[in-house]
Amino acid sequence: MKLQVSHSPHVRDKATTQSIMLDVIIALLPATFAGWYYFGIRAVLVTLVSVVSCLIFEYISRRVMKRNNTLYDLSAAVTGLLLAMNLPVTIPIYMVVIGACFAIVVVKQMFGGIGNNFVNPAIAARIFLVIAFPKAMTSWTIHSGAWYSFKSVDAVSSATPLTSLGASNEPSLWSLFIGDKAGCIGEVCILALLIGALYLMFRHVIRPWIPAAFIGTFFILVFFFGHTNVLHFTGDLTTSSGWEMLFHECLYMLLSGGLILGAFFMATDYVTSPLTVKGKLIFGAGCGILTFLIRYYGNMAEGVSFSILLMNILTPHIDEWTMGKPFGEVKENAKA
Amino acid sequence: MPLRSIHAFTGGVHPLGNKNTDVLPSIHLHGFREVELLMQQHIGPPCTCVVHPGDHVDVGTMVGRADKPMAVPVHSSISGTVKEVHYVVSANGAPVEAVRIESDLKHTISPFCRPPKVESFEDFIQMIRDSGLVGLGGAAFPTYIKLNPPKNKMPDTLIVNAAECEPYITADYRQICEHPDDIIDGILCVMKWLEIPTTIIGVEDNKPLVTRIFSHEIKKRVFKTGRHPDIEVRTLKTIYPQGAEKMLIYTLTGRKVPPGKLPIDVHTLVMNVSTLRFIGLYLKEGVPLTRKRMTLDGSALNTPGNFIVPIGARIQDIIEAAGGTREEPKKIIMGGAMMGVALDRIDHGIIKANNAILVFGSEETTLPPESPCIRCGRCVASCPMDLIPCGIDKATRLRDPQMLEKYHVMDCIECGCCTYACPSKRFLTQSIKNGKIMVRAERARIQQEQKLLAESEQKGGSSS
Ligand code: SF4
Ligand code: SF4
Numbered sequence: 092m093k094l095q096v097s098h099s100p101h102v103r104d105k106a107t108t109q110s111i112m113l114d115v116i117i118a119l120l121p122a123t124f125a126g127w128y129y130f131g132i133r134a135v136l137v138t139l140v141s142v143v144s145c146l147i148f149e150y151i152s153r154r155v156m157k158r159n160n161t162l163y164d165l166s167a168a169v170t171g172l173l174l175a176m177n178l179p180v181t182i183p184i185y186m187v188v189i190g191a192c193f194a195i196v197v198v199k200q201m202f203g204g205i206g207n208n209f210v211n212p213a214i215a216a217r218i219f220l221v222i223a224f225p226k227a228m229t230s231w232t233i234h235s236g237a238w239y240s241f242k243s244v245d246a247v248s249s250a251t252p253l254t255s256l257g258a259s260n261e262p263s264l265w266s267l268f269i270g271d272k273a274g275c276i277g278e279v280c281i282l283a284l285l286i287g288a289l290y291l292m293f294r295h296v297i298r299p300w301i302p303a304a305f306i307g308t309f310f311i312l313v314f315f316f317g318h319t320n321v322l323h324f325t326g327d328l329t330t331s332s333g334w335e336m337l338f339h340e341c342l343y344m345l346l347s348g349g350l351i352l353g354a355f356f357m358a359t360d361y362v363t364s365p366l367t368v369k370g371k372l373i374f375g376a377g378c379g380i381l382t383f384l385i386r387y388y389g390n391m392a393e394g395v396s397f398s399i400l401l402m403n404i405l406t407p408h409i410d411e412w413t414m415g416k417p418f419g420e421v422k423e424n425a426k427a
Numbered sequence: 428m429p430l431r432s433i434h435a436f437t438g439g440v441h442p443l444g445n446k447n448t449d450v451l452p453s454i455h456l457h458g459f460r461e462v463e464l465l466m467q468q469h470i471g472p473p474c475t476c477v478v479h480p481g482d483h484v485d486v487g488t489m490v491g492r493a494d495k496p497m498a499v500p501v502h503s504s505i506s507g508t509v510k511e512v513h514y515v516v517s518a519n520g521a522p523v524e525a526v527r528i529e530s531d532l533k534h535t536i537s538p539f540c541r542p543p544k545v546e547s548f549e550d551f552i553q554m555i556r557d558s559g560l561v562g563l564g565g566a567a568f569p570t571y572i573k574l575n576p577p578k579n580k581m582p583d584t585l586i587v588n589a590a591e592c593e594p595y596i597t598a599d600y601r602q603i604c605e606h607p608d609d610i611i612d613g614i615l616c617v618m619k620w621l622e623i624p625t626t627i628i629g630v631e632d633n634k635p636l637v638t639r640i641f642s643h644e645i646k647k648r649v650f651k652t653g654r655h656p657d658i659e660v661r662t663l664k665t666i667y668p669q670g671a672e673k674m675l676i677y678t679l680t681g682r683k684v685p686p687g688k689l690p691i692d693v694h695t696l697v698m699n700v701s702t703l704r705f706i707g708l709y710l711k712e713g714v715p716l717t718r719k720r721m722t723l724d725g726s727a728l729n730t731p732g733n734f735i736v737p738i739g740a741r742i743q744d745i746i747e748a749a750g751g752t753r754e755e756p757k758k759i760i761m762g763g764a765m766m767g768v769a770l771d772r773i774d775h776g777i778i779k780a781n782n783a784i785l786v787f788g789s790e791e792t793t794l795p796p797e798s799p800c801i802r803c804g805r806c807v808a809s810c811p812m813d814l815i816p817c818g819i820d821k822a823t824r825l826r827d828p829q830m831l832e833k834y835h836v837m838d839c840i841e842c843g844c845c846t847y848a849c850p851s852k853r854f855l856t857q858s859i860k861n862g863k864i865m866v867r868a869e870r871a872r873i874q875q876e877q878k879l880l881a882e883s884e885q886k887g888g889s890s891s
Contacts, residue, residue: 095757102442417812
């Protein structure tokens with residue numbers, strides 16, 4: 092009789108890396124479909140190119156490095172999907188491939204593959220593309236009308252809601268919420284993103300700490316300090332309509348840009364966010380503060396990716412600071 | 428009784444309960460041809476073997492005498508002839524002296540076994556020691572030591588552990604269903620001699636019957652004696668490891684046992700129901716600890732259930748006597764699914780603290796390959812000791828004792844929650860255990876170094 096000998100425990104939870112990644116993909120699908128609906132068939136193309144090239148780069152780099160094949164853990168597919176969601180629909184296809192290459196080869200595999208990258212590959216790739224091809228990455232189009240048309244490629248570029256706050260073409264909150272606006276493929280439909288986020292929380296894949304701290308901090312900062320920036324806010328706080336405008340601005344800021352996508356799907360990336368609840372709250376709050384600073388005082392309209400990237404880099408330190416005491420450890424006998 | 432079940436510690440996991448055997452009454456297994464009694468079935472130094480090949484023994488005859496402090500005597504569990512006194516390898520890999528006894532299948536009980544007379548605290552402690560009792564929940568800590576705390580640390584609360592949070596095991600459950608009166612007798616005896624004012628019985632909320640049985644039993648006592656015995660039953664949330672000593676104490680009393688300290692340091696005494704039941708039974712019958720109730724379960728068995736077996740019976744004989752297997756076992760575990768030891772041989776004799784044998788067939792025996800840590804934090808969230816298992820794992824792999832100490836590796840209770848929860852299927856608990864060994868070695872090395880340093884300084888001082 093041959094008996095298997097292994098260390099306890101002898102039962103394991105059903106969740107695997109693969110099942111978690113699959114859940115993330117499922118959660119991203121509503122927003123992906125919404126993006127396809129709004130931006131037409133070219134959005135489908137961008138998404139497919141991004142996902143497929145991420146998978147190919149993952150396969151090739153693992154082969155070249157003589158390591159085992161990790162396609163099945165689906166993490167490359169998640170990166171591809173997230174990258175596509177962070178791209179404008181008009182982006183030239185070869186740039187998508189470059190972005191995927193940067194994300195998988197440089198950011199992920201060169202640091203040792205899944206679990207070892209210190210920044211989120213999709214975010215790093217997006218920022219890389221913004222720096223390398225600023226024009227292509229910031230020309231936005233509003234959807235072209237007919238979902239099957241490729242026309243959005245040459246559609247007139249329009250401002251994103253972030254740059255048109257207060258302007259005459261400012262979209263309504265409702266259209267911001269359902270996604271009828273200019274922006275990246277995956278970030279426009281807030282409704283779909285929230286459905287996906289709820290799914291993830293329901294499946295216990297993510298916990299609400301990071302998104303709550305991120306969005307909460309950002310909201311509070313906009314509420315208390317947003318109006319000091321005259322560029323954005325012109326209301327008069329001594330009247331009730333001024334308060335209404337302030338509240339409107341807060342919601343407007345939440346619903347536009349990549350804040351919801353970033354807070355629920357990218358800041359919560361396991362590998363690059365802290366482990367403990369305390370750490371996650373600090374991480375989320377840091378993202379919120381940075382996003383506020385960049386959006387209000389920086390010269391970029393969008394600050395979500397940069398703030399997440401910066402906090403990614405701080406994550407090991409946050410982990411260090413927030414390492415709690417073990418159960419029952421009291422001050423007197425706490426070791427240094 | 429509070430309506431809400433209580434759960435105080437953070438972390439924990441919810442493995443499938445698999446309490447398949449809880450409705451099956453325990454069955455006495457007889458007819459074992461031989462037993463192998465280890466001379467060390469407790470935490471502490473081994474006993475001295477007092478029998479020789481050819482000697483005749485009865486059930487309850489002492490075969491291992493406890494000469495050293497912390498040792499607990501071992502008694503024969505069958506009647507028959509001593510065949511051999513030799514060294515064997517125990518289930519956890521250490522060499523121990525063992526006595527092999529061949530049965531005469533008569534099961535004669537030694538004439539020296541009679542109900543003990545207890546007139547003082549010293550008598551009580553002596554009785555507990557003579558009975559060969561150790562903690563039956565799995566720890567095998569000598570009960571007589573536990574019940575004899577230093578005078579400045581007398582416990583004010585007795586906690587009865589009826590949580591039984593390990594998957595599959597139902598031995599305590601059956602114990603409670605079948606002998607609640609003995610358990611209450613045991614509790615009252617301990618309360619009397621240690622002058623403990625209150626007792627709390629902790630039961631997980633997936634066992635409502637146990638709560639009812641205890642409440643009924645307590646009411647019976649009130650009726651009989653006219654006063655309430657100060658025993659309280661509390662329902663706990665069903666979560667693993669609710670029955671771990673530190674967790675149980677915290678949940679029931681709000682006291683936290685500091686790292687490296689014992690429950691007695693927070694004036695609490697935790698005892699398993701089976702241990703207490705034995706005390707109750709011993710008071711009545713006076714037969715030392717020779718039989719053990721254990722759960723046999725797993726998909727490879729024909730008839731899972733609870734069985735009362737003589738201590739020292741070989742695992743293969745027990746499986747055979749309990750109905751045999753229906754497929755070739757792939758994995759055999761001594762103990763529960765979360766903390767038990769997987770065996771490579773099955774001719775070991777069971778020891779006092781064993782409470783389950785799991786015989787897994789191919790459907791349960793899966794060993795998923797390890798993949799890289801994705802830092803999902805599930806191990807951190809599930810650790811009842813609030814440690815960072817993935818960090819400890821990393822430190823162990825880096826062989827870095829300083830980093831291990833920083834992560835408080837020594838506080839791990841090896842409950843297995845982190846490994847259970849990990850989606851990357853990493854062997855965290857194993858790695859943490861290795862980390863502990865590394866830290867111990869490093870501490871010893873530093874101590875040695877300091878000693879040498881001190882010595883050389885002394886020498887230097889004397890010569891100058
Ligand atoms: S549960 Fe596993 S994968 Fe998740 S952080 Fe812990 S060790 Fe890493
Ligand atoms: S085995 Fe140790 S580290 Fe893992 S959950 Fe249990 S106490 Fe925590």
